[in-house]
Amino acid sequence: MYTQALNDRPAAAAVEDADQAERFQARIDAEDRIEANDWMPEAYRRTLVRQISQHAHSEIIGQLPEGNWITRAPSLRRKAALLAKVQDECGHGLYLYAAAETLDASREELMDQLMEGRARYSSIFNYPATTWADIGAIGWLVDGAAIMNQIPLCRCSYGPYARAMIRVCKEESFHQRQGFEIMMTLCNGTVAQKAMAQDALNRWWWPCLMMFGPPDGASQHSDQSTRWKIKRFSNDALRQKFVDATVPQAEYLGLTLPDPALAFDAATGHWTHGEIDWDEFKQVLAGNGPCNRDRIEARRAAHENGEWVRAAAAAFAAKQSQRQAA
Amino acid sequence: MTPTPTVPLWEVFIRSRAGLSHKHVGSLHAADAVLALQAARDVFTRRGEGLSLWVVPSSAIVASDPQEKGMMFEPTASKPYRHPTFYEVPDEVGHM
Ligand SMILES: [Fe+2]
Ligand SMILES: [Fe+2]
Numbered sequence: 001m002y003t004q005a006l007n008d009r010p011a012a013a014a015v016e017d018a019d020q021a022e023r024f025q026a027r028i029d030a031e032d033r034i035e036a037n038d039w040m041p042e043a044y045r046r047t048l049v050r051q052i053s054q055h056a057h058s059e060i061i062g063q064l065p066e067g068n069w070i071t072r073a074p075s076l077r078r079k080a081a082l083l084a085k086v087q088d089e090c091g092h093g094l095y096l097y098a099a100a101e102t103l104d105a106s107r108e109e110l111m112d113q114l115m116e117g118r119a120r121y122s123s124i125f126n127y128p129a130t131t132w133a134d135i136g137a138i139g140w141l142v143d144g145a146a147i148m149n150q151i152p153l154c155r156c157s158y159g160p161y162a163r164a165m166i167r168v169c170k171e172e173s174f175h176q177r178q179g180f181e182i183m184m185t186l187c188n189g190t191v192a193q194k195a196m197a198q199d200a201l202n203r204w205w206w207p208c209l210m211m212f213g214p215p216d217g218a219s220q221h222s223d224q225s226t227r228w229k230i231k232r233f234s235n236d237a238l239r240q241k242f243v244d245a246t247v248p249q250a251e252y253l254g255l256t257l258p259d260p261a262l263a264f265d266a267a268t269g270h271w272t273h274g275e276i277d278w279d280e281f282k283q284v285l286a287g288n289g290p291c292n293r294d295r296i297e298a299r300r301a302a303h304e305n306g307e308w309v310r311a312a313a314a315a316f317a318a319k320q321s322q323r324q325a326a
Numbered sequence: 327m328t329p330t331p332t333v334p335l336w337e338v339f340i341r342s343r344a345g346l347s348h349k350h351v352g353s354l355h356a357a358d359a360v361l362a363l364q365a366a367r368d369v370f371t372r373r374g375e376g377l378s379l380w381v382v383p384s385s386a387i388v389a390s391d392p393q394e395k396g397m398m399f400e401p402t403a404s405k406p407y408r409h410p411t412f413y414e415v416p417d418e419v420g421h422m
Contacts, residue, residue, distance in 0.1 A: 039392075084372075087372070101335070
């Protein structure tokens, strides 16, 4: 998901007081929330810093594909909505960096990691938004998938992360609905407009399924995250929820999901889907997606072009405090 | 790349409605108080979340030590006589 790349193995836990570790796990088991200054195993802290910062980076990089369309939105109403959505994503990034900072990771250091290509973010944002219909598909599917993943995170064992996710989830539902409305408008439009919607769905569907991360067998440290109640559902379980929720929505739009193997299993009550191309997923995570280099360059350029603003603000603040001291 | 210099951290409090107290909602970075207030408005009140904002330098907060939680807050558990239910009032007396 937004934190999918977290599926690398955590380093072996350092030798820590076994009693403390046991008391910590007992608190987790009792659904107690862990707060910033509480004792926690080093591996718990590291796992959270990585997951929360990857999540924050995803929100920030996630502004880029949609931001490209703000000036080209087809009406003032759509433009205002898209601008508000992209601004929300920026806010989500900030809530999350702040949550990571409660674990002694500075925002500046995390941002530097992102710009130097040392940090990951969701694979989905390395795909381009090539037509206006993509803005519909992103809101409907990408934000839809994000919501599936983020709702259980509101009950994550780490208090500051859970609280950030509650704020985020409150804001996400508008994102998905505005996307679905764009798709609906296109689907009720001309033949060419409906074809645009179908084309966007064809391109976004599989990358969206990849957002939930590798299949359960291959996802390495899910177990520990589950024991710590950072993760409450497996990748495949969340993916299934998403597919089940989306199939009837596509049907309502009169669009076809680009998966000939998609079928309803009456025995389980779930939709089964075809094979996901995990090679493509690995390639995108390894930096070889269609837009990886572009995204990091855009982030760096924004940072560098903002340098004079930060410098001016710091100089002004220093002058003010000098004056007050005098 | 030279590391990005750190900008001061601020804690943000919002009064959501008249009659309620300010409540902590999160934190942010800003060079000074004016910018912190402006950023707090943009980050935390995009949907009418509040009528009043406080920003406080995080470094100004003095916090109790979680390690001393026991010593600090234990009295609540061992002093039941501080609660009204500790005292018996006969039913005939009625509500008190
Ligand atoms: Fe978001
Ligand atoms: Fe969103």
